[in-house]
Amino acid sequence: MTLDSFHARLSSYRESTLAGLMSAVPQREPQRYLYAPVMSYLSRTGKSIRPALCLATCQAFGGDPSDALASATAIEMLHNAFLVHDDVEDDSELRRGLPTLHAEHGVPIAINAGDMLTALSVRILRQNLPVLGPTLTQRVYDEFEHMMQESLEGQAMELGWVRDNRRDITEEDYLRMVLKKTCWYSFIHPCRIGALIGTRDGVDLDRFNRFGYYLGTAFQVQDDLLNLTGDEQRYGKEIGGDLLEGKRTLMLIHLLRQLDTQEAARVATYLGQPRALRSMRDTRWILDLMRLRGSLEHARKVTRQLAGAALYEFTQAFRDVPDSDEKRFLNQVISYMVSRDL
Amino acid sequence: MTLDSFHARLSSYRESTLAGLMSAVPQREPQRYLYAPVMSYLSRTGKSIRPALCLATCQAFGGDPSDALASATAIEMLHNAFLVHDDVEDDSELRRGLPTLHAEHGVPIAINAGDMLTALSVRILRQNLPVLGPTLTQRVYDEFEHMMQESLEGQAMELGWVRDNRRDITEEDYLRMVLKKTCWYSFIHPCRIGALIGTRDGVDLDRFNRFGYYLGTAFQVQDDLLNLTGDEQRYGKEIGGDLLEGKRTLMLIHLLRQLDTQEAARVATYLGQPRALRSMRDTRWILDLMRLRGSLEHARKVTRQLAGAALYEFTQAFRDVPDSDEKRFLNQVISYMVSRDL
Numbered sequence: 001m002t003l004d005s006f007h008a009r010l011s012s013y014r015e016s017t018l019a020g021l022m023s024a025v026p027q028r029e030p031q032r033y034l035y036a037p038v039m040s041y042l043s044r045t046g047k048s049i050r051p052a053l054c055l056a057t058c059q060a061f062g063g064d065p066s067d068a069l070a071s072a073t074a075i076e077m078l079h080n081a082f083l084v085h086d087d088v089e090d091d092s093e094l095r096r097g098l099p100t101l102h103a104e105h106g107v108p109i110a111i112n113a114g115d116m117l118t119a120l121s122v123r124i125l126r127q128n129l130p131v132l133g134p135t136l137t138q139r140v141y142d143e144f145e146h147m148m149q150e151s152l153e154g155q156a157m158e159l160g161w162v163r164d165n166r167r168d169i170t171e172e173d174y175l176r177m178v179l180k181k182t183c184w185y186s187f188i189h190p191c192r193i194g195a196l197i198g199t200r201d202g203v204d205l206d207r208f209n210r211f212g213y214y215l216g217t218a219f220q221v222q223d224d225l226l227n228l229t230g231d232e233q234r235y236g237k238e239i240g241g242d243l244l245e246g247k248r249t250l251m252l253i254h255l256l257r258q259l260d261t262q263e264a265a266r267v268a269t270y271l272g273q274p275r276a277l278r279s280m281r282d283t284r285w286i287l288d289l290m291r292l293r294g295s296l297e298h299a300r301k302v303t304r305q306l307a308g309a310a311l312y313e314f315t316q317a318f319r320d321v322p323d324s325d326e327k328r329f330l331n332q333v334i335s336y337m338v339s340r341d342l
Numbered sequence: 343m344t345l346d347s348f349h350a351r352l353s354s355y356r357e358s359t360l361a362g363l364m365s366a367v368p369q370r371e372p373q374r375y376l377y378a379p380v381m382s383y384l385s386r387t388g389k390s391i392r393p394a395l396c397l398a399t400c401q402a403f404g405g406d407p408s409d410a411l412a413s414a415t416a417i418e419m420l421h422n423a424f425l426v427h428d429d430v431e432d433d434s435e436l437r438r439g440l441p442t443l444h445a446e447h448g449v450p451i452a453i454n455a456g457d458m459l460t461a462l463s464v465r466i467l468r469q470n471l472p473v474l475g476p477t478l479t480q481r482v483y484d485e486f487e488h489m490m491q492e493s494l495e496g497q498a499m500e501l502g503w504v505r506d507n508r509r510d511i512t513e514e515d516y517l518r519m520v521l522k523k524t525c526w527y528s529f530i531h532p533c534r535i536g537a538l539i540g541t542r543d544g545v546d547l548d549r550f551n552r553f554g555y556y557l558g559t560a561f562q563v564q565d566d567l568l569n570l571t572g573d574e575q576r577y578g579k580e581i582g583g584d585l586l587e588g589k590r591t592l593m594l595i596h597l598l599r600q601l602d603t604q605e606a607a608r609v610a611t612y613l614g615q616p617r618a619l620r621s622m623r624d625t626r627w628i629l630d631l632m633r634l635r636g637s638l639e640h641a642r643k644v645t646r647q648l649a650g651a652a653l654y655e656f657t658q659a660f661r662d663v664p665d666s667d668e669k670r671f672l673n674q675v676i677s678y679m680v681s682r683d684l
Contacts, residue, residue, distance in 0.1 A: 026491070029495070030495055030498050030499050030502065032502060033498040033499060033501060033502030033505075034494070034495060034498035034502075085453055085454070085457060088449075088450075088453060089449070089450035089453055089454060090450070105505075106501075106505050107430075107431070108430075108431035108432070108501040108504075108505065109498065109501050109502065109505065111427050111430060111431055111453060112427070112431060112494055112497050112498050112501060113498075115427060115460065115490075115494050116491075116494045116498075118457065118460060119487065119490040119491060119494060122464055122487065123487045123491075126480075126483065126484070126487070129480065134476035134477075134480070135476075138468075138471065138476070141468065142468070145461065145464065145465045145468075148457075148461040149368070149458075149461060149465075152376070152454055152457050152458045152461060153371070153372055153376060155454050156372050156375040156376035156451065156454050156455075156458075157372050157375060159375060159448075159450040159451050159454060160372065160374060160375030160376075160451065162450075163375075163447075163448050163450065163451065
């Protein structure tokens with residue numbers, strides 16, 4: 001599959017999803033304090049990789065992708081809900097190249113709008129009923145709930161580590177957190193739900209768990225690297241934001257093991273400060289240290305390993321699936337996710 | 343029904359609900375940053391009026407209250423989710439006599455814990471399936487979703503009025519906001535869901551809308567009065583908190599129409615300040631004005647009128663329901679809700 005046809009397909013999935021998102025938002029009052037911010041936020045589409053995984057997997061497994069459209073849309077709606085609340089929780093300033101929802105409308109309106117995005121995501125699943133029947137509809141609800149639970153658990157871990165200025169977090173802790181925070185809702189469940197609908201509950205869904213874990217972790221480490229070293233225009237968030245937010249990334253965890261006592265104390269002080277007190281000078285110093293002590297290189301190596309594992313697990317998860325454009329698309333998602341502008 | 347047996351019944355509903363709430367929380371990691379705060383918050387029970395309305399209505403309409411227990415528990419779980427996010431949005435300090443969740447664990451952990459409470463509330467509804475079957479289970483989901491939508495819309499109105507320091511809000515706007523923010527989820531839907539389950543979808547549920555509207559509004563105005571004039575120990579929140587938060591209450595709306603130019607300017611400045619800059623002196627001055635200009639008395643009068651209307655609408659909503667302990671309990675809820683410690 002050429003890069004052009006990959007992107008054409010991704011765009012087409014994005015457009016169907018966007019239409020679903022828009023039509024799910026009630027056209028009524030209150031506009032100014034609720035639905036207008038919600039609509040404007042939804043219209044800043046991202047890559048839409050989650051609905052794309054869901055729709056392509058459904059079709060690759062022989063299903064009609066329109067049967068999975070409501071579920072794919074619900075996943076993307078929930079993703080937006082997570083983004084709004086994450087940005088408040090992390091006090092982030094930029095999202096998709098624009099001010100975060102709370103930067104634009106204030107924290108209270110943003111939290112409430114995020115709650116509405118969650119409520120709408122659950123509501124969309126109701127559209128499955130006439131298409132999939134009650135049993136399969138319930139199965140999708142169940143997948144959805146597990147998705148929410150894992151994500152919120154992972155998010156809790158990350159937030160707690162920052163709040164308590166934890167410096168005892170291991171690479172293993174980090175990988176478990178990412179599995180929960182990112183992999184389940186962004187990669188594993190989109191494939192599971194796609195195949196569930198595509199086969200009408202005809203395959204063991206656990207076949208996607210390892211694939212989604214490796215791909216999701218590769219994506220997250222890559223995303224964390226971009227956060228430190230990317231180009232703000234293309235990345236859409238503030239560069240170095242993770243450091244300013246004190247996020248326990250693979251690079252930071254690696255670096256914390258390479259420091260002498262004096263350096264460790266200075267980093268601990270930096271991480272213990274409120275965000276507003278962290279200076280750009282200190283942030284740059286830590287970034288330089290990460291370069292010097294091989295933390296960035298280590299993360300790049302881990303990304304390559306994880307991406308390799310994802311490629312292998314893809315062949316396992318889709319072993320009995322005949323070749324098709326959708327299958328080729330899914331295979332290409334792996335390199336797309338881990339070769340973004342680094 | 344004696345006051346003792348009213349309270350005994352309310353306690354018994356509270357205990358069944360509390361057991362349901364507790365058993366719905368996953369017993370797994372992460373405890374420290376998620377489930378421990380969630381459990382501790384849920385164990386601070388309030389009056390549990392919402393599940394009580396749901397269970398008693400189910401039984402009054404001839405149903406087995408245990409069939410409505412999952413739904414009643416889900417409503418109470420969602421109520422807790424709302425409280426956690428409301429307190430962050432309003433920057434409140436006390437809830438149920440203890441520090442709010444974000445005061446204890448920080449805003450990020452609190453937002454995330456509130457999201458988990460919402461996710462758990464939806465998950466609990468799944469327990470309806472083996473008891474109520476797919477059609478009725480779906481009807482409860484639908485009621486639940488309308489409940490979430492109305493509440494979040496009402497909350498958006500209130501937050502927006504505060505953010506924009508709106509001084510053009512009318513009593514009519516206020517009543518519409520309270521219908522959305524409070525009445526649907528706290529009074530109308532608990533009765534609707536109780537009767538839906540109790541009659542196996544055998545009555546028109548709109549019969550409860552007026553009853554719940556009058557009772558809910560009476561309750562909210564009363565609650566706003568208590569917030570200004572109550573006893574902090576018994577009330578469980580900081581007295582005058584609504585003024586410090588700039589809430590557009592009936593008393594404030596009334597007062598804004600009774601001020602001369604100079605007073606109006608001083609109140610506008612007070613309301614336009616960030617909460618931390620509002621002095622206790624100014625807060626007390628506004629409270630005294632409310633007393634002097636009849637705003638408190640006006641609100642008390644409105645409460646009495648609304649409570650009277652609720653009593654009448656109760657006889658209409660339950661007109662064909664035979665007399666029973668549950669029906670008497672429900673009738674007594676009205677005077678209980680509007681005669682709290684004023």
